[in-house]
Amino acid sequence: MAPLAPAPLPQPLRSLLGLALCGAVTAMTAASASAGSCEFLSPVGGDGVSPIVTKTIGLANPLGRPNWNTDFYVTKPYSSFKLFFTADSSVSATYPVEAYLKFTDGSNLRVFNRNLAPEPGSGGGKLVPAVPGKEVSQVNIKVGSGTNMAATGFTYRVSVQGCR
Numbered sequence: 001m002a003p004l005a006p007a008p009l010p011q012p013l014r015s016l017l018g019l020a021l022c023g024a025v026t027a028m029t030a031a032s033a034s035a036g037s038c039e040f041l042s043p044v045g046g047d048g049v050s051p052i053v054t055k056t057i058g059l060a061n062p063l064g065r066p067n068w069n070t071d072f073y074v075t076k077p078y079s080s081f082k083l084f085f086t087a088d089s090s091v092s093a094t095y096p097v098e099a100y101l102k103f104t105d106g107s108n109l110r111v112f113n114r115n116l117a118p119e120p121g122s123g124g125g126k127l128v129p130a131v132p133g134k135e136v137s138q139v140n141i142k143v144g145s146g147t148n149m150a151a152t153g154f155t156y157r158v159s160v161q162g163c164r
Contacts, residue, residue, distance in 0.1 A: 068144035
C-alpha cells in the first residue's frame with residue numbers, strides 16, 4: 001500500500017512557507033559562502049533602487065530576441081556569487097533556468113542549467129565560485145526557452161549577490 005500524500009496547503013500558507021524556505025535557503029547559502037560579506041549586484045537596465053528583477057516569461061519573438069535574459073553588473077572581484085530565483089506566479093510551473101558568468105575577455109561559462117518547478121512564492125539559491133584567472137564582468141540569468149513554451153506567462157524574481 002502506498003503512503004498517503006499530505007493534503008495540499010491553502011495558497012496563503014504555501015506562500016508563507018515559501019517565504020520561510022527562501023529565507024532558510026538564503027541563510028544556508030550565506031553560511032556556506034567561502035567569504036563573509038556579500039552584496040547585491042545591480043541589474044543591467046534596472047531602476048537603480050531594487051536589485052531584484054521581476055519578469056514574466058514571454059513568447060519567443062520571430063522578429064527579434066525574446067527578453068529571457070537578465071544581466072547583473074560585476075564591478076569588482078568576488079570569490080563567489082549567489083544566484084537567487086523565486087517563482088512569483090499563483091500556480092505551479094516549470095521554469096527553464098540557465099545562468100552564466102560573463103568574463104571581461106568576451107568568453108562565458110554556463111554555471112547552471114535546470115528546469116525548476118518550485119511551489120508558488122518559493123525558490124532557492126545557487127552558490128557559484130569565481131573562476132581562477134578570469135575576471136567576471138556580468139552574471140546572466142536566463143529564464144525561458146523556445147523548447148519549453150509551457151512556461152510562457154509565468155512570473156518570477158531573480159537577483160545575484162557577489163561575495164568576498
